[in-house]
Amino acid sequence: MSHENLGLVRDYYEAWNRAGLEGAQAFWTRDFEWHDAPEMPDGAVYKGVDAVLAHFADLEGVMGTMRVEVLELEPAGDEVVATLRVRIDGVSSGLPIEGPIFEVISLDKGRVARIRLFLTASGALQAAGLSE
Numbered sequence: 001m002s003h004e005n006l007g008l009v010r011d012y013y014e015a016w017n018r019a020g021l022e023g024a025q026a027f028w029t030r031d032f033e034w035h036d037a038p039e040m041p042d043g044a045v046y047k048g049v050d051a052v053l054a055h056f057a058d059l060e061g062v063m064g065t066m067r068v069e070v071l072e073l074e075p076a077g078d079e080v081v082a083t084l085r086v087r088i089d090g091v092s093s094g095l096p097i098e099g100p101i102f103e104v105i106s107l108d109k110g111r112v113a114r115i116r117l118f119l120t121a122s123g124a125l126q127a128a129g130l131s132e
Contacts, residue, residue, distance in 0.1 A: 001076050002075035003075075003081075004030045004076070004110075005080050006073045006075060006080060006105050008027070008107060008110060008112075009070075009073055009080045009082060009105050009107075009112075010070060010073065011025045011027070012024060012105075013044045013068045013082075013084070014026075015027060016066075016067075016068055017067050019066060020065070021053060021057075021060075022057050022132045023045070023083055023096065024064075025049065025053070027111060028049055028052075028113075029108055029109075029111045029112065029113045030048075030115060031047065031048060031113070032048070032049055032052055032053060032114065033046065033047050033052070033113070033114040034052045034055060034056075034110065034114070034115055034117075035114070035115065035116040035117060035119050036087050036117055037101075037117045037119045037123075038118075039119050039123075040052065040117075040119075045059060065088070065089045066086055066087070066088045066089075066104065067086070068084050068085070068086055068087075069082040069084065069085040069086075069087070070082060070083075070084060071084060071085055071100070074130070075130075076104070076128035076129060076130055077128075077129070078106060078107055078108070079104055079105060079106050079107065079128050080104075080105045080107070080108065080126060081102065081103075081104055081105075081124050081128045081130065082103045082104075082105060083100065083102055083104065083121065083124075084100065084101050084103065085099070085100055085101075086098065086099060086100075086101050086104070099120065101117060101118070102117075102118040102119070102120065102121050102124035103115050103116065103117055103118070103124065104116045104118070104124050104128045105128050
């Protein structure tokens, strides 16, 4: 199962890079949740596809378009810990951004049910029940 989960997560990020939110949304469950990183000011949890889409539309309006490079995927039961390099073009803000982020992706019946964003590897590993 974990090999299938890793493939699904890799396909998810490829769809994101190819078609943005529309591509990613095709992988989400109907009750998909997005959790901002705990360290983020004004960080929140967005529940349901409509809420997540609105959140990302707001972010894209401020920061610009995001591309994701998968650096490492680690299985953790029904979850996958992803180490990613994110590139945000900064067209809207004038400030391009590039750097690592970490996500814990929860899967349910071959779909992405929840993504929790972390700014540190240790935070993501701890959330997934793995040690660093």
